[in-house]
Amino acid sequence: MISYARQNQDETGAEAPTSTAASDEHIAPAPRVSVQAFCESVETAAAVQAAGEDRRLTKAHLKIQMGGMAAAIEAYRSAPTPNVIILETDPRSDVLAGLDQLASVCDPGTRVIVIGKVNDVTLYRELVRRGVSDYAIAPVAPIDVVRSICNLFSAPEAKAVGRIIAVVGAKGGVGASTIAHNVAWAIARDLALDSVVADLDLAFGTAGLDYNQDPPQGIAEAVFAPDRVDTAFVDRLLSKCTDHLSLLAAPATLDRVYDFGTDAFDSIFDTLRATMPCIVLDVPHQWTGWTKRALINADDILIVAAPDLANLRNTKNLYDLLRAARPNDRPPLYCLNQVGVPKRPEINAGEFAKAIESQPIVTIPFDPQMFGAAANNGQMIAEIAASHKVTDMFLQIAQRLTGRGEAKKPKGGFLSPILEKLRAK
Numbered sequence: 260m261i262s263y264a265r266q267n268q269d270e271t272g273a274e275a276p277t278s279t280a281a282s283d284e285h286i287a288p289a290p291r292v293s294v295q296a297f298c299e300s301v302e303t304a305a306a307v308q309a310a311g312e313d314r315r316l317t318k319a320h321l322k323i324q325m326g327g328m329a330a331a332i333e334a335y336r337s338a339p340t341p342n343v344i345i346l347e348t349d350p351r352s353d354v355l356a357g358l359d360q361l362a363s364v365c366d367p368g369t370r371v372i373v374i375g376k377v378n379d380v381t382l383y384r385e386l387v388r389r390g391v392s393d394y395a396i397a398p399v400a401p402i403d404v405v406r407s408i409c410n411l412f413s414a415p416e417a418k419a420v421g422r423i424i425a426v427v428g429a430k431g432g433v434g435a436s437t438i439a440h441n442v443a444w445a446i447a448r449d450l451a452l453d454s455v456v457a458d459l460d461l462a463f464g465t466a467g468l469d470y471n472q473d474p475p476q477g478i479a480e481a482v483f484a485p486d487r488v489d490t491a492f493v494d495r496l497l498s499k500c501t502d503h504l505s506l507l508a509a510p511a512t513l514d515r516v517y518d519f520g521t522d523a524f525d526s527i528f529d530t531l532r533a534t535m536p537c538i539v540l541d542v543p544h545q546w547t548g549w550t551k552r553a554l555i556n557a558d559d560i561l562i563v564a565a566p567d568l569a570n571l572r573n574t575k576n577l578y579d580l581l582r583a584a585r586p587n588d589r590p591p592l593y594c595l596n597q598v599g600v601p602k603r604p605e606i607n608a609g610e611f612a613k614a615i616e617s618q619p620i621v622t623i624p625f626d627p628q629m630f631g632a633a634a635n636n637g638q639m640i641a642e643i644a645a646s647h648k649v650t651d652m653f654l655q656i657a658q659r660l661t662g663r664g665e666a667k668k669p670k671g672g673f674l675s676p677i678l679e680k681l682r683a684k
Contacts, residue, residue, distance in 0.1 A: 285422055285558060285662065287532070288315040289409045293341035297334075299327040302398055303347045303374060310404035313587050314556045319408065328357040335364040343408060347374040347397065354382070358389050372407045374399055402587040421532030424660050425557035427542040427550075428564075429573040434596045435563035436460070436541050437630065438623070438653070440469045442561070443539040444639045445650075445657040447504035452661065455497060455535045457507040459524070459553070460543035461517040464509030467498075471637025474498035477508035481527050482519065488526040490534055505535075521548035528556070537661060555584045559660045560591035561620070566598050566605040571614055578615055592620045592659060599625045620659055621652040 294316075298304040304323055311321035324330055327347055344365075348354045354375065361371070370392040375382075378396050386394050393407045426442065428435030440456060447454045458464035461479055466472075476496050481488050497505040507527075531538045540557065542550055554560055554577075562577055564570040574593055582590045593615065595608055612618045629647065633640050641650045657663070 284406075286315055286406055286409045287413045287421060288317070288556075289319050289412055291318045292320070292343060292408075292412070294319050294321045294343040294345065294408060295331075295334075295341045296321070296323045296345035297327050297331040297347065298323065298325055298345075298374075299347040299349050300397075306399050306401050307345060307404050309401035309586075310408070313401060313405045314585060315405055315409055317556070328352065328354070328361065332357065332360050332364060335361070340364075340366045340369040342368075343370050343372065343392075343411060345372045345374065345404070345407075348376075350376050355385055355389065358386070358391070362389065370411050372411075405587060421538065422536065422559070422661065423528060423532065423538045423540060423557045424559045424561065425540040425542050425554050426561045426563065427554060427577070428544045429562055429570045429577060429593075430565065431544045433563050433565045433570065434623075434630070435544070436465050437469065437634070438561070438563050438594070438596060438656070439539055439541040440466055441639050441641070441653045442656050442660065443504060443537075444501075444641060445653045446537055446539070446661060447501055448641070449654050450657060450661060450663050451503060452537050452663070453503050453505075453535055454537040454539060455505045455507055455531060456500075456539045456541060457527070457531070458509040458541045459550075460511075460541065461509045462511065462513060463543075464511050464541065465634075466506055466541055467508040467511065468637060469634065469639070470498075470500045470504075470506055472498045472500060472506055472508060474506070474508050477506075477510060478527065479510045479517075481507075482523055485523070485526050488530055490530055493527065493530045493534070507531075519547070519549050521552050523549050524553060528553075554581060559589075561656065561660060562591055562593040563596050564593060564611075566595055566607070566611065568606065571606055571611060574611075575615055578617070590617060592656075593617070594656065595619045595622045597625045598622050620656055623649055623652055 296304070296307045298307065304325065307321070307323055310316060311319070324334070327349055331344060331346055348357070354373070358371075371390070372393045372395065373386055373391050374395050374397050376397045383394055392411055395403055395407055426435055426439035443454050443456045446452050456466050457478060458466035459478070461482075467474065477498070478496065480496055481493060493507075496507060498508055500506050528538070540553055542553055560581055562574055564574045578591055578593065595611060598605065598608075608619055608622050626649065629640065629644055629649070633643050636643070640647065640653065644650060
């Protein structure tokens with residue numbers, strides 16, 4: 260029998276689903292599954308092929324054949340069925356009769372996604388009754404196929420978890436780590452979202468210093484022992500910073516070299532996705548197989564740049580590469596940092612935006628006294644300057660990256676202004 264996985268429609272019997280969605284929708288990656296598609300049209304085959312190249316289906320094994328329902332029935336008479344079958348139906352054929360035949364040769368547990376041209380509620384209900392997992396209206400876009408496959412393996416009633424946000428500097432020394440740590444703080448404190456910061460700069464990482472933490476273990480123990488990585492193991496490595504924020508710290512020692520393969524961090528990220536709603540990656544400024552993979556596979560990306568020519572070139576290169584490698588995701592975001600250094604010639608935000616063809620999410624002013632004090636004290640900007648405009652900028656970045664709206668701030672009493680002044684002093 261074909262197993263039922265999910266319905267794209269509630270029990271009231273509303274319209275069958277359409278193939279429109281925002282590019283910034285959060286879709287959890289699919290696990291290691293086999294997917295076979297049987298298409299009737301070249302257009303659908305091309306869409307499925309493009310979907311197979313999406314970052315969220317990198318673990319799935321996809322095979323595409325032409326011939327539709329008839330080809331699928333013939334193929335599985337003598338071969339085991341995959342985890343997922345995608346069927347494009349011919350409106351001239353009897354879809355329900357074909358599904359009955361397919362069910363007779365399907366292995367238990369196989370899930371079926373049907374792509375059809377008929378937008379009819381009665382047909383949709385009959386498909387659901389026969390155990391079809393999802394029904395999409397042709398023509399489909401690659402993101403529609405990605406969504407249909409990935410949603411089969413995530414509970415529809417559960418909140419989206421495991422959102423990975425990667426923060427990287429366009430050049431060394433632009434303050435990307437500082438921004439990553441402060442944005443993670445805002446996500447945890449102001450948006451009340453359980454988060455973890457993963458410091459990927461194992462040799463020179465500063466997350467432990469910025470959060471005033473000195474854990475005995477951290478991310479190095481996980482990356483050097485991938486066979487041991489599971490939820491319990493990673494939980495032991497996490498250092499608690501606040502009620503909602505944890506840290507996977509870098510050792511920041513030079514007693515060994517940190518040369519990694521392209522997939523060295525995959526098991527760590529997969530484990531964090533399964534347990535944490537938000538993971539902020541502090542990606543070092545280097546170009547290796549694993550840093551490129553971490554950026555491309557992230558759900559959202561923030562590039563931090565200073566307003567000079569080298570940063571402009573590097574931001575443009577990063578932006579274009581990541582946008583091309585992630586056609587079904589929204590483009591990376593970027594911000595300008597350390598703006599307004601005295602006597603330093605700078606490229607203004609308008610010229611930067613014209614070259615990148617995108618506006619910076621925020622422009623953070625150069626304030627060495629405030630940022631230096633926070634770094635030396637192991638504090639966040641919000642802790643030493645709660646009312647400063649930069650604190651609001653970090654919250655703005657946090658909201659954009661997580662898709663959350665305005666944070667609900669607690670109402671203060673009549674003594675709040677006085678207390679704030681005392682804290683500032």
